[in-house]
Amino acid sequence: MPIRIRVVTPHVAPVPAKLREIEDLAEGGALQLSQVNIADGPRAIESAADEHRCLPGVLARIEEAEAQGVDAVVVDCFADPGVAAARERVAIPVIGPGEASLHLAATLGRRLAIVTVLESVRPMIDALAERTALGPRLAPLRVVDTAVRELDADPERLLARLTEAAARAVRDDGADAIVLGCTGFLGVSDALARALAAQGLAVPVIHPLRSAVLLAATQVRLGLRHRAARPAR
Numbered sequence: 001m002p003i004r005i006r007v008v009t010p011h012v013a014p015v016p017a018k019l020r021e022i023e024d025l026a027e028g029g030a031l032q033l034s035q036v037n038i039a040d041g042p043r044a045i046e047s048a049a050d051e052h053r054c055l056p057g058v059l060a061r062i063e064e065a066e067a068q069g070v071d072a073v074v075v076d077c078f079a080d081p082g083v084a085a086a087r088e089r090v091a092i093p094v095i096g097p098g099e100a101s102l103h104l105a106a107t108l109g110r111r112l113a114i115v116t117v118l119e120s121v122r123p124m125i126d127a128l129a130e131r132t133a134l135g136p137r138l139a140p141l142r143v144v145d146t147a148v149r150e151l152d153a154d155p156e157r158l159l160a161r162l163t164e165a166a167a168r169a170v171r172d173d174g175a176d177a178i179v180l181g182c183t184g185f186l187g188v189s190d191a192l193a194r195a196l197a198a199q200g201l202a203v204p205v206i207h208p209l210r211s212a213v214l215l216a217a218t219q220v221r222l223g224l225r226h227r228a229a230r231p232a233r
Contacts, residue, residue, distance in 0.1 A: 002032040003220045005213055006065040009035060009076040010054035013043045013149065018076060021186050022213050031217055035076070036061055044148035044184075047120050051081045058082035059089060066090040072216035078116070078181050078208050079124040080131075087226045093219040094226070097208030098128045100215045101179050106134055108204045109177030113139040113169035115162060116181030117146055125181060139173035141181075142166070151184045159188055163195040170201045183209040 007018060019035050026033055038057025042050040059082055062073050072093040075083050080096025087094050105112045112134065114125060122141060129135040142165035144158065151158060162185070169175040178196070180189060189207040196203060219225070 002029055003217050004032045004034070004069065004071045005216050005220075006061075006070040006073045007033065007035040007076050007209070007213070008058055008061045008065070008073055009037045010058045010081050011042050011044050011050075012037055012040065015184070015186075017152070017186050018183070018209070021207070022210055025210060025213055025217075031213070033213070034070075036065075045077045045079060045081065045121075045124075046118055046148055048123055051077075051079055051124060055082050055085065059086055062086040062090055062094060066092050071220045074209070074212040074216050076183050076209060078183055079121065079128060091225060091228070093216055093224070095212045095216045095219070097183050097212040098125075098181075099132055101206045101208035101211040102128070102132050102134050104211045104215075105177040105179045105204070105206050106137065108206070109175070110137065111139055111174050112137050112177050112179060113142060113166065113173060113175035114179045114181040115142045115144065115165045115169065117144060117148055117151070117184070119143055119145075121181070139169050139175045142169050148182065148184050151182070152186065155188070158185075159191055159195065162188060162192050163199075166192060166196055166203075166205070167199055167201055170196065170203055176203050178203055178205045180205065180207050183207075 041054040041057045078098045080098045083096040144161040193205040
């Protein structure tokens with residue numbers, strides 16, 4: 001029986017390409033992947049205000065997923081909005097891409113660099129670094145100055161900006177693993193790794209959504225869950 005994993009995107013703007021980013025992980029049907037947006041909230045998560053606006057919708061979609069028999073949920077945002085709260089409301093695994101990708105990166109490198117979209121997300125990433133206790137191992141944050149809703153407007157320009165930022169993180173900051181700090185960086189992780197290798201900077205590039213999906217599947221296969229959910233009041 002396939003493991004059913006639901007990707008909950010915490011904004012209202014549909015992004016069909018999210019499933020294309022992870023469909024190769026389905027392992028010939030071993031994983032059954034689905035994706036939903038929230039019904040009401042921001043069009044992207046680019047600030048703490050956006051994060052707070054999305055929370056009711058995220059919790060509703062996760063509770064819905066559990067009621068529908070989904071085995072695990074991934075919240076589709078690097079800031080992991082609603083993950084901690086959802087773990088209080090449901091018994092199925094709830095995975096945050098930020099947490100998943102940073103801990104994966106920590107097994108691959110000593111100094112980790114996050115490359116993200118905008119300076120406005122820095123407070124959310126600082127909070128993520130504190131939650132994961134990986135702050136001391138993080139290189140300075142690098143941004144590509146591109147809004148989330150513009151990430152697919154010019155793929156070549158985006159790859160060039162990512163390559164420049166990641167190369168500086170490796171050369172100037174001593175990073176030996178790159179974490180993409182937005183789940184909206186679609187279809188670029190392999191190309192970025194190749195571009196860095198072409199400059200003599202062969203380091204792993206970790207995509208947060210892909211990392212989270214496989215961690216979710218692993219938890220289900222091992223029968224592992226977070227601490228028992230609190231009863232709803």
